[in-house]
Every structure is written in C-alpha cells, then in structure tokens.
Amino acid sequence: MPDEEVLEEGVLNPVQPEIQAPLLQSLLADNEATPATEPTGEEAPNPLPDPTDEVDCVVIGTGAGGAPLLARLAMAGLKVVALEAGPRRDPTKDYATDEKAQSFLFWNDERLSAGQNPVAFGKNNSGTGVGGSTLHYTAYTPRAHRGDLKLHTDFGQGVDWPFGIEELEPYYEEIEYFLGISGPTPYPWDPTRRKGYPLAPLPLNGAALLMQRACAQLGIQTSPAANAALSARYYQEGIGWREACTNRGFCQAGCNRGAKASMDVTFLPLAESYGAEIRADAYVTEIERDASGRVVAVVYEQHGHTVRQRCRHLFLCAGAVETPRLLMLNELALNSGQVGKHFMAHPGMQVWGTFDEDIRPYKGIPGGLISEDTHRPKDADFAGGYLLQSIGVMPVTFATQMVRQRKLWGQPLRDYMRTYNHTAGINILGDCMPHAANYMELSDEKDARGLPKPRLHFTAQENEQRMNRHAEKIMRQIWEAAGAKDIWAFERYAHVIGTARMGLSGDDAVVNPDGKAFDVPNLYICDNSVFPSALSVNPALTIMALSLRTADKFLAALRA
C-alpha cells in the first residue's frame, strides 16, 4: 500500500514505532502500567460493548466552542457528556512557570503546514486538555464590530455572516459578566454599549506604557484592553471565588491561579455542577450513524480502551483542524464541498524593539493596551482592518521567534538575547479573507494511530499582504516614536479559522445560521471552524458567544 511505503520512508531508523503523538504515548504508557485490568491474551477480542445508556448530547471538545454550550445544555436539564482528547490537570499543582515544561497544554500531534505562509500550530494556536485552547489563550476578549460581520456588503470582498452583530451582543454581555472581564468603560471604539465591563482594566506593563506614550504623540487613540483575567476577586457560580491576577505574565503557558477565565475554571465547573460529565483523555475516532443518516453514537479511545457512547445529538467543537478532520475521516456533512475549505488565519505581525527602559517583559498581562483606530483605516488599500496591541513575552518564546526571523547565531545571538529585559513588542490582529487556495486536506502521511495527518495550505493573499504592509509601517512609526532601537518585524499568522463555514444554504456552507449541519439532522458544530470570515478581533469571546447561541437555538428547536 502506498501509504505504508510513505510511512516507512519517513522514518529511517525508528528506535520505537513512529509514535509522534505524546497523547498516544501517554495512553500506551498507562496501558502498560495497568496490565491487571487488561484482558488476557487467550481471550478473543470482544465486539465493542454497546451500552444501552444513551445521553441527550455528546459534546466533542471542551474549549471555547464546547464548554459554554455544555453548561447551557446541562442547566436545561439535559444529560450531557463531554469528550476531551487531552488530560485534566490541576493548574495549582501541575503547572510550572516554565515554558518548556508546559508543552503539555498544546495539541502536539504533527500537522503539515504548506503554502507560501505555512502556519505554525502547537503552541501558536492549538491547545488540548480539559479547557482546550483557552488554557493557553492570551485572554484578549475584544468584541467583534458590526462591520466585521458584513465584509462583502461593505467591501465587495469576502462573505457576510448570516446574521448581524445584534445576534451576538446579548451573549457578549452575558459572557463578559460571567467570566469577569477586566476592561475600559465606556469602550472607546463602541461607546454606546448597554453594559460596561464588570471589572476595571488590569495594570499597564512596560510594553503597554511605551505604546501608550508613543501613540499619544502620533495621535492614535489607545485604551487598556479587555482581558479575561480578573483585576479583582470575582465570584463564579460552580467554582466559588476566583482570585485576582498577580501579573505573572504567563497566560500563554497556563494560569496557575484561576485568574484567567479559561474554560476549566468557568463554564466547565458550572456545567459539572449541573450534572454534566466530562471525560478526559477521550480521543474520538468514529461518529456512527443509522440508515437515515442520524448520528447515533460516538466511539473514542480512552486509556487503551475503545468506548462507544450513544447519543441523541452531537455537538462537534474540536477546533478548525480537528473538527473538519473528524468530518472527513467519517465522511460526514461533506455535501457542500466546504469541509476543510476557506481556512483562515489572522495576520498577527509583530514589531519588536530594544529600549533604554528596564522593561522585564515577563511581567503583567501580555496584552495590556489596545488601539482599534486601525479597524477601518482611512488610508487603507485593503478590505477590512486590524487592531493594535502591546505584547509582553516570555524568554523562550521570544528567543525562538527571534531566531526564526533574524537567523542570529553564535556570539551575536547570545549578545542580542542579553537585551531581553529591554525588549517590548506590538502586534496586530487583522481580518483574513476566505480564499479557495487556503484549505485543509488529509495527507497520505499517517500519525501514530494510523490516521492521516492533516495538511493545511495557507498563503497570504493580496489583501493580507497589503494589510501587513500598512500595519508594519504604523508599528515601526510607533516604536520609533517610543524610542526603540534595533526594530524588527516578524510576519506571523495566529488562530485557526474556517473549514466548516456557516451560511444560508447547504450549497456553500456546512452549517446553517443556528450551527446545525445541513446534511445531518442531529449534528451541531460550534468552534472557530464555522466562522464565515475571520473577524478583525481575537476570536475566543465570539466563539463563546456562538456557543451559547448555538445551545439556545438547539434548545428552542427541541422544545418547539
């Protein structure tokens, strides 16, 4: 078989079988460690147990897409089970303030990155564990703007969302209060909001203050950002009091205090307090259907066992790579031809500089300051827009990004890194147009489970390139005004979006405006894969809003 040949060629001298998946390694290790519970070799393999217990809903994935709806469904009295591929950990004991030691937070199964601008996965954007990618998100929670949802109307490019911002606003308000968002009131770029943020902004660190000062000189309005990290103690139903952020600056490698509103300290304990069951280390492989095409059960691997869970409804919330991968592997919801298509990633260009000031970039919320003056720049030669953010950074992340860009080695590398404490950065978060050249497919190369690795093609198109040029110029101006020396830019792309788009018709979309699959009567999808366009803001808050909205639409249909 050709696939096996590829596999053999790929590994010239396997010391062990080509287990590149840490998750599977740990499963195998667990398996070996507990032989007593395994069937003896004499027994013939039993057919998969077919338990009669059927739950109302299975939710695959416990990140920003799965966790809020899990809580909503449990609170409605439904029997719900969440399947999470990664482990459940105790942040207070298990998390180290050490970037390398925290690599377990990331989805480290290998993905193949193709195209002219190959996207980095793993720690750049893909999480695992109970809480999903919110375990490592920076906790930026800006709302999308009205115009972000109607790019085609406004620019004749991209696509419109099938509904307007008013559909999301009530959920934004609810989530901001539930999570305890720290942010400015009124919000400078949306001053007419009905409700302000529940908590005051977090303190501005070195990078934020430098950006604030320079932007003031240049006439660019700034504000402390909205962050899902607590600036004061906050009471959370299902878990109790969450303590305030202590400015550890470690959001992207895991908060050990519960100050950051990751799903494991917010929606998931709420869901469990209403009877939801969360099964960790449960890697879904199959989605079973009956003759009519209804999903009837989900099959997953857990601790070396294959388990089947029957369900009346399935919510697929595995993120914009694993969601389409599961659909493709199970040949599910493929009629529109849109699964895997229109993969998008936010332009996230960073500009770094060295300052006289002693900054210590490991301190404080990494993204302290924001400007949305560039949401629709007057001098733009591109559609859409972007926001500007200050960035703090941890040393290993900074050093590895820096060498990828600057290729320093030898003494110049060590010399440059000695200036780490004098380093500060700014970056953008820009909209990305859906494009046919950017997509995900299953490759011929197999992972340790024997499943095809996903291959993602991404090339920044003319619009993204123009936006990058515009943004780099502004960011360099800001950093020059702030007094930076040795300024350099790093072109990068963050967040994984698209691949199972939402739309009005099954001819060109995978799910309808309620998040329900056109092809499958009891399948809902809710994560960043359903975004028709990328939005010019960090996606987590909008994913959570969609999650609650999807649950409400589902519950309304159930009761109808």
Place this chain on the structure above:
Amino acid sequence: MPHYPEGTVRALLQTELVTPATRAALEARLNAPADYTPQFFDADTYQLLRAVAARIFPQPDREKPVELAPAVDKRLTDGTADGWRYDAMPPDREAYRLGLGGINQAAEAQFQQPFMALSAEQQDAVIGQLAAGEAAGQNWQQLPQDRFFEEFLSELTENYYAHPLAQEEIGYVGMADVPGWPHVTPNTLEPREPEEVK
C-alpha cells in the same frame, strides 16, 4: 549590552518564591548528568551535533557548557513533535540525519575535511554558508536548507534559554512568581529581580 550577576536563578530555586512544579522543571535541567549516552544518534553523529551546537551557542565563558544535544537526541528517540512541521520538510528524524550529513558534506566541499576536523573559524564559515542557504552537498537536494537551519536553530535556542544558567545570563527571573509582580511599570524592580552589572 546588559550583564547580570551569576547565581540568581539558582539561588531563587532554593526559596519558596518558586513553586514545586517550577523548581522540578528547572532543577532537572540544572542537574542533568554530564555523561549523556545518545539513544537516537550513533556516537559519531552525536559528536557532530554537539560540535555544531557549540558553534551556534559558543560558551567560552563556561567551564562546562550548557549541553544542547541531549534534549534533541531524547526528543527524536521519543518521537515527540511540537504540533507541526513544514510540509516541505521530511519527518524530523530524517531531517536531522540529512541535515547533519549535509553539514559534513559542506565542510568537505569547502575544506576537504569533515566538520569535526575543522578549526572554529572554519566551522563558523560552514555554518555561515548554511545560514545563508549556500552550503554545498548532495543532501540539500532532499532537504530545504533554509527550513532546516531555521528549525535546527530554533530547537537549540529553545533548549538553551530553557536552561537556568541561560536565564541567569539574560536576567530572567520570571519563574520566581509565587508572590506575583505588583510593580509592572518600567524601571521598577522587585528586590528579587537582578540589577544589571555595569
């Protein structure tokens, strides 16, 4: 450029300013045995890897350098990945074999000797060619030179700056975060944050 006093991180690891999980991660690197036996690479290739790493991170200031090769060998033995790889690159194990072989080919092409036999200046010349994407050798027909150098440099850099001694060198003490950082504005240090040595 700034210099910082030695011993800062090692002293902090002895205090309650560092959590047990953090201490365990950093002390494992600090106390790694000096006599690592490679599991993935054969002995010669492993020595070649060490020699190249010693030019990418020259450490004339240290009696015993921070060893960067063991973590590479260990990772390739375990077969762990970091979530992605360039589609244009072969799998990591093959990339390292081809890349290290290619460095020897480049050394032979320029100096008619293997990399290990070259002087430090000659070795730097070979690495400079690799960094510029101009190294000679047939292996580079199967391996994109720029991507290999980027990935290799990035992995060594991660291993180096994850080490407590490298963190002392750049004045990083973010691991000592148990009390938090109440002062985050520029030029406001906590007593446990080292001042630069003039």
